[in-house]
Amino acid sequence: MTNEFLFAGFGGQGILFAGKLLAYKGLTDGKEVSWLPSYGPEMRGGTASCSIILSDTPVGSPIVSNPDILIAMNLPSLDKYEKTVKKGGMIFYDSSLISREVIRDDVKAFPIPATKMAEENGTPTLANMIIMGKVLKETDDFTEESVRAALTKVISAKRADMLDVNFGAIKLGYDF
Secondary structure: OEEEEEEEEEOOOOHHHHHHHHHHHHHHOOOEEEEEEEEOOOOOOOEEEEEEEEEOOOOOOOOOOOOOEEEEOOHHHHHHHHHHOOOOOEEEEEOOOOOOOOOOOOOEEEEEOHHHHHHHOOOOOOHHHHHHHHHHHHOOOOOHHHHHHHHHHHOOHHHHHHHHHHHHHHHHHHHO
């Protein structure tokens, strides 16, 4: 089984971090993994996207042209990539920042007010982890052990205090 993911948004929204978390989770789960980041020249505010492939067999190419799952953190990303999602796929989007609904009726859409939830919970920079929690729930790919193991890989030792905060944000999205 192979799942292709595309994360997209503005730089500074944690797009690459969320993608890296999913990639490490795949490795922890014994999957073949491809992680391909892409970002504009600006550190914050520019475009950022990340393609992840999780598979039971070796991955031939890291390019994701037609994702099974799209995570859109802003309106330009939803506008640009909505049409590329495979029929029967899933689209997760931050409804705090995206006022329109998904137009397609051949995909499952999950509006999550992630930015609003993050701000209300005192973690304004963790909207990406809230959406990750919902993605992991809807793809039936959540185990506390593998999520925590992946978090230890993507959170640096000097930021170890953020492990439980990030896990809490993931749980918040999972429970949404």
